[in-house]
Amino acid sequence: MKKNIGKTRIGFFSLSCCEGCELAVLELNRDFVNALGFVEILESRILREKNPEQELGIAFVEGSIVGKDDLEKIQKIRQRSKFLVAMGACATIAGIPGIRNSLPEKTKSALPLHAVKKPLAAVHRLSDFVKVDFELQGCAINEKEFLKILVQLHHGFFPRLEEVPVCKECKEKENPCLLLKGIACLGPVTYAGCDALCPGVKAQCIGCRGFTKDANFASLKSMFKEFGLKGNEIKNLFTYFNNNPFEKGGF
Ligand code: SF4
Ligand code: SF4
Ligand code: SF4
Incomplete structure (x- = not known):
């Protein structure tokens, strides 16, 4: 008889970014709707889901760590999540927000971070501050890769992607x-x-x-x-x- 492994409780979170990676997930359309048969979405700003006290099986986090708010947010997400996936270039390699790191000081000061409270000295990827269990690359992520690793994690397998150029x-x-x-x-x-x-x-x-x-x-x-x-x-x-x-x- 088929074992009932229950639904995997997941959350989507955005730090400093354009939220394009979560939107890429929604582009799965019918496949995304089908995935709701085996996952329960507890957190998503775009889908208006909010359950801050609940533990998560998998947290998918997009965006870079630009300010102290981002840092506090990712630390709280890490505490309540069994598995943390950094989603997209901003989260895995600092990406577009990280361009700031390469600018001369004079240019940086001419581009103040109005929207960021207490900016850090540099823009960081997630793994600089918290344990990241898996990195989904790309700007934006490939939604089919997302679905593949979601299915693998739901069935208890550690995801593997081919490491070739x-x-x-x-x-x-x-x-x-x-x-x-x-x-x-x-x-x-x-x-x-x-x-x-x-x-x-x-x-x-x-x-x-x-x-x-x-x-x-x-x-x-x-x-x-x-x-x-x-x-x-x-x-x-x-x-x-x-x-x-x-x-x-x-x-
Ligand atoms: S070819 Fe692929 S990895 Fe390179 S920039 Fe384009 S989408 Fe990114
Ligand atoms: S990786 Fe690209 S698409 Fe994803 S959140 Fe960052 S800027 Fe947006
Ligand atoms: S084969 Fe040539 S064009 Fe294609 S990714 Fe490699 S270097 Fe770029």
Whole structure:
């Protein structure tokens, strides 16, 4: 007889971000409605669900830690959640809010953080401050990857995603390689999972899914120099999404 494992209690939370990753989940449409057969959503600003006292099986958290409010929020979420998933580039690699980390001090002071109470000295990903059990990459996340790991976690399996660079998916789709045309593409050092979305429309990969563990930055940087890119242009490309202050990429 099929074992009844009950519904998994989940919550969606947003720190400093555009909330695009939670919206990507809603784009699952019918699959999202079907998922409600095995999950119970206890927290979601967009879906107007709020149950702050209840424990969660899985917390999905998007957004970066920009101010002390974000920090206090993520610590409380961690305390009440068995499994915490950082969702999207803001949460996993500091992402778009993290661009601030790479700006000169003069520019930063000209861009005050009006909306953020008590900003921290730098913008952080979640794992700088709390234990993160799994990272779902991308800006925005791939909703099919979200569904896959939700099903795996519901059935008690630790999720696994393939750790290969964007180039693998790009080759599988038989896209012409942009590097051969002298266009600086970060596909060789960026985690796949987006179906090589940008090269598929002839746009360079700018690293929104984070860098692979074995990334050969030196070789790619010297190639970009040969393409005629200046030092600051190379730095801007590598740090467009990957702006974590605790990581020294040497850009
Ligand atoms: S990762 Fe991108 S889509 Fe997701 S919350 Fe951040 S900026 Fe928005
Ligand atoms: S276009 Fe970019 S992602 Fe595609 S194969 Fe070339 S370097 Fe890799
Ligand atoms: S190709 Fe690169 S920048 Fe574009 S979606 Fe994929 S990982 Fe992100």
